[in-house]
Amino acid sequence: MSRRLTSGGRYIDRSAPQGFTFDGTTFEGYAGDTLASALLGAGVTLVGRSFKYHRPRGILAAGPEEPNALVALGPKERTEPNQRATTTELFDGLTARSQNRWPSLKHDVGALNQAVSKFLPAGFYYKTFIQPRHAWKHLFEPIIRRSAGLGPAPTHADPDEYEHLYDTADVLVAGGGVAGLTAALAAGRAGKRVLLVEQMPHWGGRLVTDALPDAKEEAGETVAALLSALEALPNVHLRTRTMCAGIYDHGYVLCHERVSDHAPAAGIPRHRLWKVRAGQIVVATGAIERPIAFPMNDLPGVMLAGAVRDYVECYGVTPGDTVVIVTNNDDAYRTALSLKAAGIAVPAVVDARGAADGALPAMARAAGIDVRTGQGVAKVLGKTGVEGVQLCAQGSAGEVTDTIACDAVAVSGGWSPAVNLWSHCGGKLRWREDAAWFEPDADKAPTGADGRAFVAVCGAANGRMGARDAATDAAGVGAAAAGGEVPGDLPGVPDAPEEAPLEPVWLMPADAQIEAREKMWLDFQNDVKVSDVELAAREGFESVEHTKRYTTLGMATDQGKTSNINGLAILAKALDEGVPQVGTTTFRPPWTPLSFGSIVGEAKGSAFQPLRRTPMDSWHEARGATWEPVGHWRRPYCYPRRAESAEEAVEREVLAVRNHVGILDASTLGKILVRGPDAGRFVDMLYTNMMSTLKPGRCRYGLMCSENGFLMDDGVVARIDEQTFLCHTTTGGADRIHAWMEDWLQCEWWDWKVHTVNLTEAWGQIAVAGPKARKVLESLGGMDLSAEALPFMGWADGTLGGFDVRVYRISFSGELSFEIAVRAGQARALWDRLVAAGDAHGMAPYGTEALHVLRAEKGFIMIGDESDGTVIPQDLGLDWAISKKKDDYLGKRAQARMHMTDAGRWRLVGLETLEGEVLPDGAYAVSNEKDEWGNTRTIGRVTSSYRSPTLNRGIAMALVEKGPERMGEVIDFPIPGADPIAARIVSPVFYDPEGEKQNV
Amino acid sequence: MRRYSAFAIVREGLKHHMGWERAWRSPEPKSRYDVVIVGAGGHGLATAYYLGKNFGITNVAILEKGWLGGGNTGRNTTIIRSNYLQDPSAAIYEKSRSLYETLSQELNYNVMFSPRGVMMLAQTQHEVRGYKRTAFANAIQGVKTEFVGPERVKALCPILNIDGPRYPVLGALWQARGGTARHDAVAWGYARACSEMGMDIIQQCEVTGIRQEGGRVTGVDTTKGEIGCDKLALVVAGHSGRLAEMAGFRLPIESVPLQALVSEPIKPCMDVVVMANTVHGYMSQSDKGEMVIGGGTDGYNAYTQRGSFQHVEETVRALVETFPIIGRLKMLRQWGGIVDMTGDRSPILSKTPVGGVYANCGWGTGGFKAIPGSGWAMAELVAKDAPGPLSSHFGLDRFRAGRFIDESVAAGVAH
């Protein structure tokens, strides 16, 4: 049984017990434990169920490569599914639940899948569930979905905080083992700004654990010396619990720091996302051990050999009382020695190689361990845990030669450099035949815009497995990354004995029959076995990507960290090709899964997107405005009074403007200043109208089109002086139009002497509209606002009630109207004054909906309603705004194209329903012919539709085929589920067609 | 070829699955074909399939520079819907969607078409009007959609936050028969059926040149030698510009990265597909349990199949805002594909200036759903050397005439 040893455990503090629960049972571990080590220490070896067959799963590894030991953490409102127990630091009060089982981990109904597993090979679902057709959606898919899925879905919004931080580094080193520490020190000594990140809470990586017993102390000193040398350098920054998640183009690196996962507390963020721009990146991420495929290698209790010695040495925990070691290399003998030193029985090291004559096997033999060469595992015995192993000759088909009782198996199939980060941005790999691994090809590093490599790799990640070798490599790489020399005084690294080469063992035993291969797991989480990969090859899924997708090999939450190479090798064998010919799948960020919370950072809830508020916002709020988001702004939609509905409020506001006076917060309108000697030429190109002839003091309504001729924005342009225009845009369009202007100035007309400034927020703007508008303004005292002094479509600077203002005589409602611009800081004060002055005249504030109704009554178009990116100004009867005198403007050439001048285009008209009812927005008119697809042919559509309080009936604007030629005609609008609505084509100007009201 | 069925699986299961045949042959190229199709993505394979099925043309080769289905077909987020606004779009996408309904049976391959429903959220008044308009258009086009209110939205997808402080959900355009399918299976199913008809799918075979005589195509140069043909269909998505260049003409296509990502798998919590265009993100849950997430394209042109993190960040923000419970999930993997964008965001299915050469591209961010319909229409175009009603509006001449089919009108994100 797995258990806590009475002594040992570098990382744990036996004086600090920590209580935790797993599936409701309370256990105790120590500070410094991981959840995995604490569970093992408490004798828990069954921790989860696999994805497909619901096989019992234990703990395989001791780090982020763990495929099996996934748990759901936290109380309900903080549920975090699929957390790896091997990287979860224990704290007092931690709660964990096992996953993918029902009703309990021990008795899981889903485990019935195992009984029929022979009928559920790779990709079986592509070949079945085909008939009957509706069964997939209603029967098969729901069953599959329920049995898949691993962890529970959270049910609450995440209550925790996250933050983003930004940093730069000349050299960023990923990985804090001996290679990373050495590389960082070499780079730091060169005086460069260095950032060193390590995903685990400890420095030194495997150095101490992998050192031989008599060298452990020295190894510990090496780590300490490296650390203190680094800490002495002010230009070096060290961060533990910080995972380098991804490397992107231009040296952009994403690091993820677990700030308080191990010690939850209010007021500090849970995770921190670092966005680092690095000049050079040194990858020192070490290597990952791989298992060996032998029958029943997935039972709880089968563990990677390196992980076993991690548990023994770092946490004082053993996975069993009797541990058999299975290997094809010398390194696993370290585990035998570790266990032996801890007093655990090691009945045998089963070494698949013909001979094991290296120094490490010799030491094992000297320690009294039985080394059985040329042997393999015929089968692991046990149901939910290891009970023994049957041995056989490695070169055989699996005839059992011996049986050894044991309760754990430590397996090593060799190591693979952790090359993910190297590969994220395109670093290439090469196959090392002697070591049977892919390692970075230094000649094919990721390159930056200058064509030079910006990622380097060192240590075990570079295929330099020995500690001293790794450190030497790292010193050179670190120094080179910083453009410096290798320092002469680096701390010494203990030497290790020479290791004999491994022998690749992809199958154990080598001639295993199909029955055995069906029980050899490659991907433990997704239940992909040797037979599955072989099946894929047999069926023609020869590309490694096809095999991956067909079998789901390497697609689990560990992304194949322990299974990929084994799977590739099996595929290569099945295809009778070399492993390098088969190649790898693509390595994608992140290195290990990254919390969404940390990606979001602070930008959630009310901070999700900046809410832009006008200076009058709080007034609107106090008046009970209902809001409408427009771009990033919020604008009052209407101001309902007490029991009023929104419709009633809008109606009242419209009538107030028509009969008395209304006041509108127009501050969100875009205001872009265009200035310079070429300003006139520039606005002539931007607008369809002739703008350069506008006189200072005058305004003109202008249209802007895309290069394709489609109407994209409109607004009033005021000429301020000879070289200055102020261009008003729609609220939603301001930023886009400003960018559009800059695009042309910076990319096409870079020699024009013009600059633009977006002044939208610098000014508050207030529209006062209605027959009594002038009276209200005059009551404030100040500038002359008479029709003579300030005629329609004119503007003037002056004062009103002591405020410096600019007043425009423009109207979007058809009434006498003034738009008053005032410095943003004074806008609220002026607003208050106007509101007070308006009281005597029956003035009402009005919102966006009343604005829309007013303009529709008047037949004014609205960008986004009458235009939708397919409409040209000519469609809207706006030919008058298109200058015939100009050589060119943006969109002119496009508007001459065949389809744009087609007589059959849909054009703007007004509609009056025969019964006075309101047409639904967006309804289509139909003819009685069929179109080419056999549907009823459409001949028009409603672009805006309102109940007009002024006319007391429904009015609408519409685009209708040849519309203006069909005045008086009645057309039908079918309404699904109701009778069609008939409407007569009329002029779109419903109110004051002569324009007498606005021009007084 | 042996048919797939539960019975076949049982039979094979008793024999340890040693008897399964190859899903498709791996032939050496012949010297000449009636039709050569470049690109074994979904569109290329479907074109081949319907050439054989609808027109009896089976002397066909499909040339693929990598592995079949490895382009955007194998990278997309598999949303299938046909609630498009413009008539020509609705016609081809609805044809496609209806072909998906029976594709598993047609191909004897489970493509896992899952009509779980697609919901496009309206979060501004402007979107409400836009989607109501689309619903009206769809009713006439024979596409079943409806505009539903916030309560229905919440009932269909309980994990949605409809009262978000920033953009409360005002309603949604709901297409109950939209959904998802398994992308690889679509490519594999068509490939198997094509191979079965005697067509040659040749992988690891890159087209490097296009041979012509007197303004007509005669064949292609490839990394596996010269291959003659009477007709040539270019169906290479993001690489269309490169192939057009080889043929001596230009296409109005820009290639930009589009990214997607998945979370770790969790138990089912979302039965529909939700697209939120105001905040710019969409999400569904795969049968494996992963939340499948996408957003907008990256803001620059590129051929590298990876993108910038900034876009991932914006998309995840949008979705955590929309679905607060996913905040504690983790991103498992992000990736990118190169999408082929036209100026009006609609595809090109067209004859070209070179006789016998046809282009099928421009599906951009939303062509997975179109695979069967596009193949159907393209087969007709190639077989008859003239467009049928499904493709006639998607010709190259529309750019010269200004006859755009602009779908961005209805939705910011078109997947």
Ligand SMILES: Cc1cc2nc3c(=O)[nH]c(=O)nc-3n(C[C@H](O)[C@H](O)[C@H](O)COP(=O)(O)OP(=O)(O)OC[C@H]3O[C@@H](n4cnc5c(N)ncnc54)[C@H](O)[C@@H]3O)c2cc1C
């Ligand atoms: C992240 C992402 C998400 C998406 N989400 C959706 C979605 O939800 N719904 C939806 O409907 N669509 C979606 N799409 C779009 C969809 O994936 C594509 O429109 C569709 O798959 C295109 O298929 P295709 O066959 O045209 O192209 P591809 O699948 O890209 O196939 C083209 C093939 O041509 C090959 N090729 C290129 N050059 C040559 C040459 N010279 N010689 C030989 N072969 C060549 C390529 O290798 C490739 O296999 C998404 C796309 C991406 C990238």
